[in-house]
Amino acid sequence: MPEKKDLQKDNEDIRIGVYTCYCGGNISDIVDCEKVRELTETLPNVVVSRTDMSMCSDAGQAMIEEDIRKHGVNRVVIGACAPSLHEQTFRGAVARAGLNPFLYYHVGIREQDSWVHHGNHEAATEKAIVLMNSGLAKARLLKPLKPIKLTAQKHALVIGGGVAGLRSAWDIANQDIKVTLVEKSPFLGGRMAQLETVFPTNKPARDSLHELIEKVIDHPSITIHTQAEVKSMSGYIGDFNIKIEQISRGVSSELADQEAVIDSCPVEVSDEFNYGLKTRKAIYQAYPGNFPSTLAIDWENCTLCGKCEKVNSSGIDLKKKSEIIDVNVGAVVVATGFKPYEPRQGEYGYGDFKEVITLPQMIRLLALNGKDKALMFKGRTVRNIGLIHCVGSRHVPGIHEPQEDGKVNDYCSRVCCTATLHMTNDIRQHYPDVNMYDVYEDIRTYGRNHEEYYKQASENLVRFVRFQAAEGPQVFASENGNDQPLVIKTKDYLTAGLDIEIPVDLVVLSVGFMPNPIEELTKILKINPGNDRFLQEVHPKLRPVETAVSGIILAGTAQGPMNIQESVTAASAAASKVSVLLGQGQVELEPFVADVDHDKCNGSGECVQVCPYEDAISLEEVTINGKVCKRAVVIPANCVGCGSCVSACPNRAIDIQGWTLGQYESMVDAIAEGMLALEVSA
Amino acid sequence: MATNKIKVDALVVGGGISGMQTALDLADQGYQVALVEKEASIGGKMIALSKVFPTLDCCSCITTPKMSAVAHQENITLLTYCEVDHIKQNGKGFIVGATNKPRYVDMDLCTGCRQCEYVCPVDLKNPFDNNLGAIRAIRVPFSTAVPQKVVLDIDNCILCGKCQTACAVDAIDFTQQPEEIMIETDSILLATGFEVTPKDAKKEYGNGKLLNVIDGLDMERLLAPTGPYGHVLRPSDGKEPDSIAYVQCAGSRDETLGVEYCSRVCCMYAIKQAMLLSGALPLADITIYYMDIRAFGKGYEQFYQNAKAMGIQFIKGKVAKIKEDENQNPVFRVEMVDEGGSVVEHTHDLAVLSVGMLPSFDPTPIFNVPNDTDGFIMTPDQNFSASLTMIPGIFAAGAATGPMDIVDSIMTAGSAASAASAYIKSQQNGKEESSSKIADLQKESQHA
Structure with missing residues (x-):
């Protein structure tokens, strides 16, 4: 040897x-x-x-x-x-x-x-x-x-057009780094657009959001693609080649008579912006004043009947087109956000009783109801509301059923406590006669000025009822034809564990956070979720926004439950990291890549066949002692040092630098000798 | 007084985890940074902790490499034992006057060999150990201090001169004077951290006079491998406690103390300490008396559930009063909320107050930065630019803007660095955008 x-x-x-x-x-x-x-x-x-x-x-x-x-x-x-x-x-x-x-x-x-x-x-x-x-x-x-030193593209891709993605994009662009932002849906703003006011400032959500969106749209270094998705990625930090699929909007930004066009559409589908409380058409806007302001066609639900074209033929193109856009970026920010937990059929009566809705639905209901009249739901006046916390969060194995993927939602969703109490204060302000019952496990108003909402809720006579995980509340139909259609039954540990019944008109489930379904994207980017399915950072304190793949950075609720403030802060922290990585225009990679000994290589090409990566190893003509022959040549930037070629080489001509076969053998020998010595001494 | 002048893009005030991370995030982007720390070493509160939740990493393993990175980052000028005295607006930037306090040791000569420390005859309570252990009048502040240089506590020095004799490099200088430094900077980042509720804040818990009632930071030092005794011992008699109880919200969510807010870290540090105690004292009973368990961060709820599974007892109830029995055991009077609200007395060997977080430094007199009603630095745009203060060009990070844990502090540090670098860039490129945005915000918040 x-x-x-x-x-x-x-x-x-x-x-x-x-x-x-x-x-x-x-x-x-x-x-x-x-x-x-x-x-x-x-x-x-x-x-x-x-x-x-x-x-x-x-x-x-x-x-x-x-x-x-x-x-x-x-x-x-x-x-x-x-x-x-x-x-x-x-x-x-x-x-x-x-x-x-x-x-x-x-x-x-x-x-x-x-x-x-x-x-x-x-x-x-x-x-x-x-x-x-x-x-x-x-x-x-x-x-x-x-x-290995490589030139870094001063260009970042941000995936997701919610508040975290927008904020990352803006912060990165302010560091003289170009940004391409892709958003899967036709509209920017994400979940924040569906809120009315935000804690702890109580400011209108969409005002602040729109201000940010306008800045991002106007920024000369940011390019935005809506209805666009990442389809493939190759390369490495500093030099990722990414293919983005852009679907056509079907509607021209010049289209004038938007309302008439919408009215002409015969399709009615559930309106996701209002979490199904309303319907919308297949040619639609998310909400009045959304960005971009152009209508979009919902290709999944459009029947191509052509009625909208009849109203306005020049502004509408019912041929769905897809285009591939290639971008070459140095880093990728994943800001794919969350979706609210969808309770199972029958979970606290959800799906069984129409009067059981989720917190996000309630927020939309309050917005749709208007503030100067009685609170109505499905034609009934709402006088008593029961709020149940920790729905889809803090699940305990053995007590709560696992989700479809077999996992138990054992995490706290962080936002729901304050969001719920924030909403009760809103309700009290506009509907002073409504009774509210808050059924909770622990109230987690941890943030700056959050405790204020808890205090205010108590002053607003929200009645608190405390349950324990093993004896959670249950929702039933009212038995005796009460005025209220539903009753919440639970043990209340604030009153000595008494069994209590709360008759209500409406049950609001404070649902937790789930990551958006991005399995395909995680495969493309080769990044991993943690046990809670949210994307996993390398280390919460040492490298809190980085993934195991260098150059792929996390921002916002794709990483875990966060409120607006925390998402924006995380997005800025992600931007800082991108700026550190790309700001100098150069990145360094570890040299643990394949290295071919051309004296031993005979050009069999078996290494090229087994290599799972593109352009990492190939047979090239080289001149050795004046003779032209084929030899394996490694392109270090594309090699990940997996070692497949090492095992395939019939001549033992390839080694991974820093991890050579000789080194491995010496280590194994040392371990074997050590074990032997221990046995002898024993 | 000799005056040194330096010119930087950013001045970071405070060398705890938030300040270090802010400085590193800016310096790694190529900005010139001065980091000013009032203590003789950087590291802040974090370096004194034992292990950190929810990963149970040893705290030194996370902190010391960052301290080292700060010391070795070429773009950072590290000024320890230094305090800012005054600032002056300088166009859009600032001129900051700071004083290097005399260490009575020549920093260039001292090698950190600690020979002076070994011969010093003065034993003092060690502030790094929360006064539980002892330290000399001349000393390296703690074993992993950065810089590794000694500092002389002149107030307690008896001027015996033994250190001077022991010093091989003649570094000790009893005549050293304060030195003034002028720092010209485009931006300032305040990362001035927090203090904890004083032990004597609540008379119901013995006014700090009961020996076996300690606070969370005391317990951190007892649990730390670098701690004063190497064991968890109770103060009155040095006995290993068999029954340890935590009092949650001892200084938070308490209107009688004027602290209405939640301190955000106490639930988790109590749970973490309880876990570490079950390792250190496997036979001890550990009880946590709480109002709400707020395990809200990533992986925290799972951590809490693990603690419950390990047999740590959680009792819902606010501890009304702690007194002492004849063996100096703390006796808790508590309403058992989950058991019908009966009022009972429980005797433990050692009580730990889960003290809350208070602002440590008032930036208003020097930086003209106003505080909010909670006493922490006012950040007018909490949702969209949580690091902006009311003064353009001055930013804030970490627990100076309200209680937060290490993970969240590090996030705010990254975000403050991002905001500051945009400000620096706009100043240096002559753009006005960033500062006019701050002016708008301030107007807005004044209206609100």
Whole structure:
């Protein structure tokens, strides 16, 4: 094996520094770090072996730097947390001391050892020693590597035209980075457009939203595509090639007599803007004053009857067209938002009784009802409203039924408590005679000025009834022909667990958040949802808006439940991250890509056939010793270092830089030897 | 007084997690940033915590790399032990006067070897350990401090000179004077953080006089691996407590204290500490007395449910009074809301007050930035630009704008950096857009 020969040659020069981190007790409570230090200290090539309470601290890093500078350490092995957490941190320290940052190897002895072997100190310590030993074996074979530097497109794609997407787009564009914004629906504004006022400012929702939309539309660096969806993506951070499918609107922006055109349409479908409380036509606007102001054709429901064309032939084109737009961007912001939880048939009477609606529906009902007359629902005056919290949120396995995908909605939706109380205050203001009963588990008015809504609701004589998860409220039809059609039955833990019955005209379910269905998009972008199905950030504190795919950034409620303020803040934070990534016009990629030894390659092309990526490896004509022959050539920017080609190569001519077969073998050997030694000593 | 001058794009005031993240987000975009911190090390409140919810990462693992990144980021000028004295409008930007307080140590010479600290004969209560442990009069503020340089507490120094003798590089200088720094900047970001409710705020909970009634930050230090005792011990007799109880909303949602707001972090830190305690003291009973459990963030509700499954007891009820029995055990008088509202007395070994968050720094006298009725910095456009203050060019991030946890603080830091960089760009490109927008907002909020 040639690597072993190289090792022999280099052996005398290799000076390894070994560092075992306590991780503030995370590791040292289980693993005897001092024993690890003592044993590794005696191993070949090891010059120093040290421990520290937290190696990633400035002092810990300074210690490593000093060893490199003063003690000639030229290979570094650190046993600490998972490399995903601090590999970058330590590469920085190694580089600052003047050593190639890839001459350092990170051994995970927290996630892979101390966190999974509680209560077995001895075995955990032995495992740590074995792991460190294999890290040392690799370190002896490390070679200096250079990161791959690439030009970054100063252009970002924002997916989603709700408040988070709009705000991200605007903030990014203000950093002199071009933005393309795509929105799946024909109109901008997302869920926020469906609100009337927003807490905690009580300002009209659409006024603020429209102000932002106008700014985004007017910004010279932002291009907007509505009725557009991302269809494919290739490339990498700094240089993503994205295909967007744009569906034609079917209506010209010049179209004059909008109302007559709408009236002519014979199709009536459920109006999603009003959550089904009304119907709309197949040629429609979301709401008066929406952006863009041009009507759109709902291609799914349009029967192509042509009646609208008869009213106005020049402004309407009933031929649905689709166009592919190619964009080349450096980063992608995913702001695909949420949808309100849709209760199951029969959940708190939803679907069984027409008087059971959701909070978003109630908000639309109040808007449609108007403020200066009695509150009506389906022809009846509403005098008593029951509000039930945590519908579709805070579900407990064993108590609540799982969703269709088998998962239990075990998360808190964060927004519903304040949103519900905000609404009760609105109701009290405009309908002073309505009685309200708020059936809750915990009231979570956590935000700045949110507690005020709770206080106000109490002052407004909203009656609070507290249930416990295991004994949640139930909704029944009224038995004795009461004035009120429904009755909520529950145990009330504010009154000593009494069984109480609340007759009501209307039940409003404070439904939680669900992510929008974006499975296809997540496959295209290769990003992952977490257990709660919302998109997963790398780390909530260290990299809160980044996904596992470099250059793909999260904004707003695609990541989890958030209110308007939090969505906008997250969107701005996402914009900051995009600006950090693309602002300098250059990005760096890790050099862990395939590398072909042209002396061993015979141009069999098997690597090209197994490569799952486009343009990552190909057979090219090269001149070797004056002879032209075919050899495999890697394009590093397109290679992800998956290793498929390595296993396919019949000549062992390919290796992944930084993860060579020789390195793997030495690590496996070290582990095997370590295990053997343990068995012998036992 | 010698005066140094620096010119930057942004001045960040406060070196806690929000200030560090804001500074990093701006510096990583290529802006020149000065970070001013009044303490001798950056790190803020976060660096003193044990582990953080909901991931239970050790807090140092998250904080120290950020501290280190701040120290190594070439675009950041770090000014610790430094306070802003006055500011002056300078066109659309500012000229800020700050004072480097004397550390009585030459920062260029000191190597952080701590020989002076080892020989210092003065033992003081350690503020980093919430006064639970001890520290010398000359010391590195804490083991992971940035910068790793000593600072001398001159008020408590007996001028024995031992440190001077011990110092190999002759870094100790008892004659050091305050130094003035003039910072010319286009923008200012206030990340001045929070304080917690003082322990003596509520006479019902013993006015801070009961030894075995501690607060959440005390418990953080007891649980931290770098903590004063290495064990969770109760103060009166150093015994390991078998029964620990948390009092939620001890300083929040309490009109008698003038604090009507929810402090947003206390439910989660109590649950987290309860979990850590069940690891540290497996046999101890842990009870949390609460009004509402507000586990609202990503992964928080699941964390709460895990705690319940681990056997931590949650009792709905506001603790009315804590007194002491003859063994100095705290005795709780509490209304058991879930059990018919009966009023009972429960005795525990150790009580932890889940104290709330209060504003720590009043920016009005120096920065002319007004506060809201809750005492935190007024942010007139809470929904759309939560980092804008009433003064164009001055932004705010983190808990200076109201209670929030670390995750949310980091988000606001990113958003404040975004707002500030747009402002800086518009100033430097000579565009007016951003500042006129702020003026509109201010007009609007004054009308409202």
